[in-house]
Amino acid sequence: MSPVPQSLAQALWKIYHRPERPQPWAAGGNLPWDAPDFSERMLREHLDQSHGAASRPDAERMSQLEWLWPALGLFAGARLFDVTCGPGLYAVELARRGCHVLGVDFAPASIGYARDLAKAAGVAGRCDFRQADVRAVDYDGHNFDAAILLYGQLAVFEKGEAQSLLTNIARALKPGGRLGVELLNQERVDKTDGTWWFTDETGLWGDAPFLHLGERFWLAEQALSVERYQILHLETGRLTEIQLCDQTYAVAEMTAMMRRAGFSAVTAWPGWAGVPLYDAAEWVVYIAER
Ligand SMILES: C[S@@+](CC[C@H](N)C(=O)[O-])C[C@H]1O[C@@H](n2cnc3c(N)ncnc32)[C@H](O)[C@@H]1O
Structure with a gap:
């Protein structure tokens, strides 16, 4: 010893x-997601199919996407913004279905993996992955059809930052564009x-x-x-x-924040609206329309 x-x-x-x-x-x-060594180690967790601590396992993600596709009004050719995209597991699958995707995340290993994944899937031409802090990217000049902010990441920002982020995402969407946000259910936390x-x-x-x-x-x-x-x-x-x-947010508070951010209609779906996820009951999914 x-x-x-x-x-x-x-x-x-x-x-x-x-x-x-x-x-x-x-x-x-x-968490220090953006630290290179931590990011390498976290990537192993994202890709580990035995648990869903960093990213959900493949089968669950596919179920989520089946539900999100119509809920977000997605279509082949749609322009999608994945805010905190991680290793691009959602973004690349949506690109495979014909979407043009911008994915932003500040974890270097995840962004590297997302780029490789897009190449391997033959959809690199429809994917743009950028390593950046989502609080600091330029949200102007886009015209996205939809955006996603999944797995509770909005909750790691203090309320003022969360409000600004929602406002920026709304600005990056075209009128009628939709945002899907997943947050822990305050009643069950x-x-x-x-x-x-x-x-x-x-x-x-x-x-x-x-x-x-x-x-x-x-x-x-x-x-x-x-x-x-x-x-x-x-x-x-x-x-x-x-x-x-x-x-954590009560549904009424998050709905009010989304409206303040510029969304005209907000629907909250407790329990992922029945999507079969092992912990679906812990979550609320919001679909907000600009
Ligand atoms: C739980 S993971 C989810 C990733 C992806 N949405 C998924 O479900 O596979 C959270 C992600 O948020 C990213 N993240 C957290 N804060 C961020 C920030 N301020 N700017 C950019 N990315 C951030 C992390 O790097 C991490 O990849």
Whole structure:
């Protein structure tokens, strides 16, 4: 066994002295998706068919797309914007069905994979994948028929940013264009605090032994969950702290935000309208028409 690095003891004291409750959004409030090494490791999770932690398994995605196609009024030749497209699993399938797709995501490994996937599927000419923060891209000058923002990613932004993003997406759609957004169902979300830990030697946090200490806080007044992870890399004593915020919305509040963003009609579909997903009941899908 290797000697215990001095920094490991320092890291433990740092954990001991952590603030009792984290300040929401203080550390960005999201996973480090855009860090190259994390992005490579996360790509493995996106593509892993044994779970749906990062992207849904293929069969579930196909079921979602069968439902989204008519719900978003898609057609061969439609122009679609996939906001936080990840590895392009939705975008490339929609391009295979004839759509012209712009996919934006700030995870480098995912964008690289999406480009390769489009080439392999023979639809690179209908796909444009860009590595960028969706809060900073230029939303003017587009005329999209539809947009998607899936798997709860709108919730990782604080409310003001979420409102701006919705407004920008509305601007990028043509009149009558539709946006599909998937958010956790506030009525069903876990409203308790909790702690957990595990050890591993390979996974999202690296490929050397680490200890993951997790805490979950439910901030009732803000209807917000904050998860704080302390990851202790045992061989080096390096400590990484990650904070993940997940803003929940009542259907009435999200509907009002979408209307403020410029959408004229909003329909909320609790439980993915019956689409067979293992966790469908946890979600609400919004279809908003400009
Ligand atoms: C849970 S994954 C879902 C990806 C994809 N929609 C899917 O279901 O396969 C969330 C994605 O959001 C991206 N993301 C999060 N915040 C982002 C931001 N500010 N700008 C661009 N991409 C972002 C991450 O890089 C990640 O690929």
